[in-house]
Amino acid sequence: MVSDKSPYKKYSGSAGGWGALASTAKHLLRSDNVAKNIKNLLKTNQDHGFDCPGCAWGEKDEPGRFRFCENGAKAVNWEATGKRVTAQFFAEHSVAWLAKQSDYFLEQQGRLAEPVSYDAASGHYQASSWSQAFTLIAEQLNQLDSPNQAEFYTSGRTSNEAAFLYQLFVRAFGTNNFPDCSNMCHEASGVALKQAIGVGKGTVTLTDFEHADAIFVFGQNPGTNHPRMLDTLSQASRRGANIVSFNPLKERGLERFTNPQSASEMLSGGATQISSHYFQPNLGGDMAAVRGMVKVLAARHKKAMAKGDTVFDNHFIAEHTTGLESYLTAVEATAWQQIEQQSGLSQAQIEQAATLYQQADNVIFTWAMGITQHQHSVATIQEMTNLQLLFGQVGKRGAGLCPVRGHSNVQGDRTMGINEKPDAAFLDKLAEVFDFAPPREHGHNTVQAIEAMLAGSSKVFIGLGGNFVAATPDTALSKQAMGNCQLTVHIATKLNRTHVTPGKRSLILPCLGRTDIDQQLAGPQQVTVEDSFSMVHASAGVVASDIGEMRSEPAIIAGMAEATLGNSPVNWQALIADYSRIRQLISQVIPGFGDMNQRLNAPGGFYLGNHAAQRIWQTPSQQAHFHAHELPQSIVPASIRALSSDKVFTLQTLRSHDQYNTTVYGFDDRYRGISGERDILLMNPDDIAALGLSAGAKVDIESLWGDDIKRQVLGFKLIPYDMPAGNTAAYFPEANALVPLASVGHQSFTPTSKSIAIVVRPHKPELKEARIL
Ligand SMILES: Nc1nc2c(c(=O)[nH]1)N[C@H]1C(S)=C(S)[C@@H](COP(=O)(O)OP(=O)(O)OC[C@H]3O[C@@H](n4cnc5c(=O)[nH]c(N)nc54)[C@H](O)[C@@H]3O)O[C@H]1N2
Numbered sequence: 049m050v051s052d053k054s055p056y057k058k059y060s061g062s063a064g065g066w067g068a069l070a071s072t073a074k075h076l077l078r079s080d081n082v083a084k085n086i087k088n089l090l091k092t093n094q095d096h097g098f099d100c101p102g103c104a105w106g107e108k109d110e111p112g113r114f115r116f117c118e119n120g121a122k123a124v125n126w127e128a129t130g131k132r133v134t135a136q137f138f139a140e141h142s143v144a145w146l147a148k149q150s151d152y153f154l155e156q157q158g159r160l161a162e163p164v165s166y167d168a169a170s171g172h173y174q175a176s177s178w179s180q181a182f183t184l185i186a187e188q189l190n191q192l193d194s195p196n197q198a199e200f201y202t203s204g205r206t207s208n209e210a211a212f213l214y215q216l217f218v219r220a221f222g223t224n225n226f227p228d229c230s231n232m233c234h235e236a237s238g239v240a241l242k243q244a245i246g247v248g249k250g251t252v253t254l255t256d257f258e259h260a261d262a263i264f265v266f267g268q269n270p271g272t273n274h275p276r277m278l279d280t281l282s283q284a285s286r287r288g289a290n291i292v293s294f295n296p297l298k299e300r301g302l303e304r305f306t307n308p309q310s311a312s313e314m315l316s317g318g319a320t321q322i323s324s325h326y327f328q329p330n331l332g333g334d335m336a337a338v339r340g341m342v343k344v345l346a347a348r349h350k351k352a353m354a355k356g357d358t359v360f361d362n363h364f365i366a367e368h369t370t371g372l373e374s375y376l377t378a379v380e381a382t383a384w385q386q387i388e389q390q391s392g393l394s395q396a397q398i399e400q401a402a403t404l405y406q407q408a409d410n411v412i413f414t415w416a417m418g419i420t421q422h423q424h425s426v427a428t429i430q431e432m433t434n435l436q437l438l439f440g441q442v443g444k445r446g447a448g449l450c451p452v453r454g455h456s457n458v459q460g461d462r463t464m465g466i467n468e469k470p471d472a473a474f475l476d477k478l479a480e481v482f483d484f485a486p487p488r489e490h491g492h493n494t495v496q497a498i499e500a501m502l503a504g505s506s507k508v509f510i511g512l513g514g515n516f517v518a519a520t521p522d523t524a525l526s527k528q529a530m531g532n533c534q535l536t537v538h539i540a541t542k543l544n545r546t547h548v549t550p551g552k553r554s555l556i557l558p559c560l561g562r563t564d565i566d567q568q569l570a571g572p573q574q575v576t577v578e579d580s581f582s583m584v585h586a587s588a589g590v591v592a593s594d595i596g597e598m599r600s601e602p603a604i605i606a607g608m609a610e611a612t613l614g615n616s617p618v619n620w621q622a623l624i625a626d627y628s629r630i631r632q633l634i635s636q637v638i639p640g641f642g643d644m645n646q647r648l649n650a651p652g653g654f655y656l657g658n659h660a661a662q663r664i665w666q667t668p669s670q671q672a673h674f675h676a677h678e679l680p681q682s683i684v685p686a687s688i689r690a691l692s693s694d695k696v697f698t699l700q701t702l703r704s705h706d707q708y709n710t711t712v713y714g715f716d717d718r719y720r721g722i723s724g725e726r727d728i729l730l731m732n733p734d735d736i737a738a739l740g741l742s743a744g745a746k747v748d749i750e751s752l753w754g755d756d757i758k759r760q761v762l763g764f765k766l767i768p769y770d771m772p773a774g775n776t777a778a779y780f781p782e783a784n785a786l787v788p789l790a791s792v793g794h795q796s797f798t799p800t801s802k803s804i805a806i807v808v809r810p811h812k813p814e815l816k817e818a819r820i821l
């Protein structure tokens with residue numbers, strides 16, 4: 049689809065292969081710690097090594113394989129840099145100066161090495177001792193009118209041990225204000241699945257992929273974001289399983305893959321085709337597409353029943369589900385015209401997808417951000433679940449539902465209680481084990497936290513990892529929210545945008561990363577994480593870094609807790625001496641974690657179990673639920689379209705191959721054929737022509753929301769790309785300035801980062817930009 053005249057060349061290679069190895073080598077050699085980094089990579093995801101901080105895909109316990117991918121290598125490499133950001137660095141550079149530097153520059157400065165405290169008078173961060181830092185935090189927290197005036201953010205790299213201690217500290221302090229990265233990520237999956245099947249997690253294990261006859265991949269770019277998943281998919285493809293992708297963009301990793309672990313593929317220049325079928329729906333069109341598939345299958349079922357045969361799994365439906373009738377009524381009432389228009393797929397294409405589905409005995413659905421970051425994401429995931437329930441594809445081998453998580457322990461953090469809406473049973477257990485009254489009132493999610501900080505009602509922000517102002521929507525507003533706070537505290541490995549957007553007072557507290565050896569009184573410590581398949585396993589750093597003043601996350605949490613609460617409800621420092629004591633507490637509180645310390649010794653860790661996978665439905669009715677939602681009227685509401693006389697496009701904000709969320713490793717997006725730039729807008733070539741523009745033209749992008757805020761980014765380069773007309777794509781975090789804070793998913797409150805209404809105009813250099821990054 050990219051024309052020959054375009055300055056952009058399609059990537060001709062397969063995903064993975066020599067291109068990935070060459071890139072891995074380039075990143076390794078560019079680093080200043082080559083030998084150490086190679087040692088690190090060999091320990092990635094092995095027993096007695098650390099869990100890859102790259103993503104939450106699982107690993108089977110097979111000896112002799114290396115278990116890292118190109119992008120995991122980048123993540124490890126970036127953490128293991130020998131460069132250090134010291135108090136001296138901050139003496140040389142004011143916060144105002146740092147705030148003008150790029151995200152790439154901030155990241156490049158190296159590991160944060162010493163605690164520092166912001167001095168508003170001089171505009172610099174200055175050296176601080178750990179005890180001064182903890183004292184300041186305790187003073188500020190204890191002088192609040194209410195514990196609900198503080199926000200405790202978590203990013204999903206945090207270990208189970210740190211997450212458990214953090215939630216205990218915060219609840220003992222008295223609030224459930226736990227905004228976390230999950231609110232911007234798989235929240236919709238958790239909400240939708242909990243209502244439908246009683247658990248907010250996926251139902252499959254890695255072994256199920258070996259028995260699936262069809263794997264439907266919705267809204268996900270594994271070649272970049274879960275590269276180890278390509279290994280699993282290519283094995284399934286070689287076995288003859290159909291892999292059916294739904295993605296508006298042609299993504300190379302979903303097309304073909306050369307496994308760097310396969311000598312024969314590498315040497316022969318061979319590749320495995322990944323997707324047997326590739327459908328390109330409109331952004332937000334998946335619910336309509338699945339509704340269409342069900343419409344086709346329901347008609348076939350009706351016919352079959354008339355002949356005494358069946359298409360659906362009647363036995364499963366009768367025994368395990370409720371709500372079928374009203375769902376099928378809703379399906380019947382949905383017109384093909386709406387289905388085709390919203391999905392962007394023809395009835396014939398949808399029939400083909402339905403046939404592929406019907407022909408497979410065992411079907412797995414996987415999905416990621418292309419499904420979860422829309423207004424109707426919960427409804428879409430429930431629609432996908434409905435289809436799986438109709439065929440009894442939940443709770444049998446080789447089949448099920450698989451939300452592919454992002455951050456390497458985002459699922460575990462939730463399991464440990466990082467949740468602004470904890471359930472009563474969990475709070476009861478905390479009360480029983482620790483003998484205090486945890487707060488019952490629901491706390492703030494990420495968007496509500498920003499609103500509270502903007503309103504001045506929340507005054508302290510503590511961030512356990514992450515990069516809040518760059519990751520959240522409406523960049524200008526999030527920065528203002530952060531600046532409003534009395535105190536902002538950042539527990540982090542690397543300098544980022546949030547740290548140079550301080551509150552009136554601010555602390556940066558440097559912590560150890562996954563790869564570092566964590567030495568405590570009882571010796572080197574391990575922590576645990578949970579992957580997308582509910583496997584809990586140990587992770588222990590292997591590198592004796594020059595850690596300077598860095599402390600582990602659990603130690604920093606214990607320091608804050610002790611200063612704020614004293615030795616209540618636990619002796620915090622005693623827990624830090626030996627993390628197995630934290631795990632003993634986890635065993636007492638969290639279901640499924642009994643005997644955690646012993647069970648960790650099993651190779652590959654232990655499986656938490658999943659009631660839905662056993663067909664035990666922990667819903668109020670004890671049944672799995674069909675949900676009957678109406679399709680949205682349109683993806684961009686008519687009232688928003690009416691705000692401009694220009695053509696309105698839908699914009700998704702996504703990741704390039706050279707970034708980890710807000711961390712920019714480089715400026716290339718190899719598989720999409722883009723190099724050396726990030727301020728780009730991918731667009732269908734016919735749309736570019738219809739705008740009277742050509743490939744490479746610079747444009748200004750404004751989003752439409754209907755309030756009095758002007759949200760625009762300027763001077764983005766148009767790149768023609770194989771995608772349906774009317775849809776566009778730009779990189780996050782640069783395009784975050786376009787995402788309106790109030791535009792969130794129903795029930796999930798997730799910012800709608802994959803469906804933003806925009807207008808695109810030729811670039812006018814004299815305009816002033818809303819983006820402040
Ligand atoms: N290297 C690397 N690995 C990562 C990350 C990273 O930044 N870098 N981030 C981690 C995190 S936190 C997460 S959550 C995951 C993210 O993993 P992904 O969800 O793969 O990440 P995105 O780049 O947001 O890609 C979204 C994909 O969905 C498609 N898409 C967008 N909208 C729609 C839609 O409406 N329908 C359909 N069918 N498709 C759509 C896009 O074209 C794109 O291919 O990756 C994790 N792993």
Ligand SMILES: Nc1nc2c(c(=O)[nH]1)N[C@H]1C(S)=C(S)[C@@H](COP(=O)(O)OP(=O)(O)OC[C@H]3O[C@@H](n4cnc5c(=O)[nH]c(N)nc54)[C@H](O)[C@@H]3O)O[C@H]1N2
Pocket residue numbers: 203204205206229230232233234417421454455512513514515516518519520521539540541542543544559560561562601701702703708709710711780781783784787801
């Ligand atoms: N427009 C748009 N916005 C999005 C998304 C999108 O697709 N589009 N995706 C959303 C998603 S899925 C997510 S998950 C969020 C991500 O939001 P976050 O999790 O907040 O962001 P990250 O970029 O992953 O955080 C990177 C920072 O974490 C710190 N860090 C790294 N490792 C460690 C560690 O081991 N410990 C500690 N304490 N700190 C560490 C470093 O300082 C680094 O700068 O962004 C969301 N925002």
Ligand SMILES: [Mo]
Pocket residue numbers: 229232233234453454455
């Ligand atoms: Mo994520």
